[in-house]
Amino acid sequence: MSLTIDVVVPVYGNWPITESCLLHLRAQSVRHRVIVVDDAGPDDTLERLATGFPEVTVIALEQNLGFAGACNRGLAAATADIVVLVNNDVDAEPELLERLTAPFGADQRLGSATPLLFKPDGRVDAYGICADVTLSGFVRFNGATAETAVRDGGEGGAGHALLGPYGAVAAYRRFALEQVGDFDEGIKMYGEELDLALRLRAGGWSTIAVPDARGTHLGGATSGRGSASQRRKAGYGRGYLLRAYGVLRGRHALRALVTEAIVCAGDLVLSRDLASTRGRIAGWRAGAAAGPRSRDIPGVDRGIGFIESLQLRVGDRQG
Missing domain, CATH: 3.90.550.10 (Spore Coat Polysaccharide Biosynthesis Protein SpsA; Chain A)
Structure with a gap:
């Protein structure tokens, strides 16, 4: 059938x-x-x-x-x-x-x-x-x-x-x-x-x-790319998931913190605003109300190293 x-x-x-x-x-x-x-x-x-x-x-x-x-x-x-x-x-x-x-x-x-x-x-x-x-x-x-x-x-x-x-x-x-x-x-x-x-x-x-x-x-036809609003929303989602999945309480917390600091600093230098940082802070606060999430997730690519993850972010429309 x-x-x-x-x-x-x-x-x-x-x-x-x-x-x-x-x-x-x-x-x-x-x-x-x-x-x-x-x-x-x-x-x-x-x-x-x-x-x-x-x-x-x-x-x-x-x-x-x-x-x-x-x-x-x-x-x-x-x-x-x-x-x-x-x-x-x-x-x-x-x-x-x-x-x-x-x-x-x-x-x-x-x-x-x-x-x-x-x-x-x-x-x-x-x-x-x-x-x-x-x-x-x-x-x-x-x-x-x-x-x-x-x-x-x-x-x-x-x-x-x-x-x-x-x-x-x-x-x-x-x-x-x-x-x-x-x-x-x-x-x-x-x-x-x-x-x-x-x-x-x-x-x-x-x-x-x-x-x-x-x-x-068509990509970005409805929301635009690279705007402060887009970067703030992308930052919000990232902050929310960091909190919801307890990433900063796990074994990869230091790598996550360093990565987010670099991304936010780069956003400040290149865009001359704090949209990404403010979005992450707001998302982190909202993530406290998220339901429980498993940290044991098949499919996560453990071969993506620290440097490569930063390189991937450069070309990623979601910041």
């Missing part, structure tokens, strides 16, 4: 990008249901959905809940075996959903899957995420060629170990999410998919990279 598929698309304004995303989803080669969650957006998305995409299930939020909250409302409405989260700034190739969800039928312990996403210029945008021993997450193969990602990004490849999917497109077994919980709404933006990947792996669920499931991620 084939697995059923629900696709959750959180949106906040920017109709032209949302329309392109939905048109690409409409052209998919496998049956699915699309759930659009309008996060109290400022434009006429709801009206345009009603007239142009009547087949789409629409959830209209009365107040803005942020990425995690919007996704969770969509996940709560999902009833399919597999739920695929798709950012509205992603154009999926026609067979992305079919290929991305196929491995779930062969492995009952497969909890998540990631596609190969490209930038508009043809370089790789993301092939899932990895994490070092301080639980700092990085996008895999950002800026690489497709050939390199496919060659090195699979199981046993030379690339960094896959922890879980990148948030722009992420497929999850709904039963796995019911077991470990949905996105932590205490994280305002950046880090939600890392936290969920950590919890899924700690819960015994495996993950896979699917090289022939592909799409284009």
Whole structure:
């Protein structure tokens, strides 16, 4: 019996990008249901959905809940075996959903899957995420060629170990999410998919990279890159996870402290503000209310050393 598929698309304004995303989803080669969650957006998305995409299930939020909250409302409405989260700034190739969800039928312990996403210029945008021993997450193969990602990004490849999917497109077994919980709404933006990947792996669920499931991620079209707001939110997520997972109480505390100090100092020098530092402080305070997290997490790449982790941060859009 084939697995059923629900696709959750959180949106906040920017109709032209949302329309392109939905048109690409409409052209998919496998049956699915699309759930659009309008996060109290400022434009006429709801009206345009009603007239142009009547087949789409629409959830209209009365107040803005942020990425995690919007996704969770969509996940709560999902009833399919597999739920695929798709950012509205992603154009999926026609067979992305079919290929991305196929491995779930062969492995009952497969909890998540990631596609190969490209930038508009043809370089790789993301092939899932990895994490070092301080639980700092990085996008895999950002800026690489497709050939390199496919060659090195699979199981046993030379690339960094896959922890879980990148948030722009992420497929999850709904039963796995019911077991470990949905996105932590205490994280305002950046880090939600890392936290969920950590919890899924700690819960015994495996993950896979699917090289022939592909799409284009416009990247930053809805939130901007490098702004003070983006760096503050990224810092918030990092501070939250440091507290939630007790990283500063573990064996890698010194490395984590030194790394965060370097990152914050670099942000001050390059950007001439304290957005990253203030975000980390706020996130650290909020992380005290997070639920308990396991520190025994398969999939963490212990081969990512201190220097390499700093180098990875230089090119990582999430700071």
